[in-house]
Amino acid sequence: MKIIGDVKHANKFCVETLDRGIEWVPSLEIAKQYVMDPKNKSWYNKQIIASYEQVVKADDGRYYFKSQAPKKTIEQELQDNLVVFKSQAKKKIKITLQQYAVSKEFESFDELISFAGSSIKKYKTLAKDALKYRDTLYSYTDKFFESLDIKQINELKDISNIYDNYLQNFPFM
Secondary structure, three states, X not given: OOEEEOOOOXXXXXXXXXXXXXXXXXOHHXXXXXXXXXXXXXXXXXXXXXXXXXEEEOOOOOEEEHHHOOOOOHHHHHHHHHHXXXXXXXXXXXXXXXXXXXHOOOOOHHHHHHHXXXXXXXXXXXXXXXXXXXXXXXXXXXXHHHHOOHHHHHHHOOOHHHHHHHHHOOOOO
C-alpha cells in the first residue's frame, strides 16, 4: 500500500477512479481498510492520496480536487449564466408585482387579483389592471428570451450587456 501526500495535515484520503475522478474518505484508517479489502473494487490495491485540497463536483458528475477539475468552456459558462438569468428574470417579475400590489395598498399581488370577479367596481378594475400588467411583464420577458440568438451570445463571451438591456426596457408602471 502506497500513500502519496502529506498524511499529517490531510483531511481527505482518496483514490483515483477509472474515469479519472476521485473517491475520498475523511480518515486514513478507513482508506487503509478500503484499499486492503478485495470486496471494495473501486479502492482495492490502489495508492492512497492524502490531501487537504477542496474537492468539487464537476458538471460531468464526478469528484475532483479543485485544481484538477475540468474547466468549463466559455460556451458552457454562458449557457449556465443564461439559466441563472432566466431564473432571476422570474424573480424580478414576482418582486415587481408585489411592489405593484403594495403601491395599490394591498398586502400581496394574489390578494389584489383575487378581486377580479368582485362586484365592487373599484376593486374589480384594479384587479383587471394588475392582471394586464402581469401579462405585460411575462410577455415582455418571454419575447426577450425568444429573441436571443444563442450563436450571438456565444460570440459575446459576456452576457452583462444582455442583462442591462433586459432591465433598461423592463416595463415599469
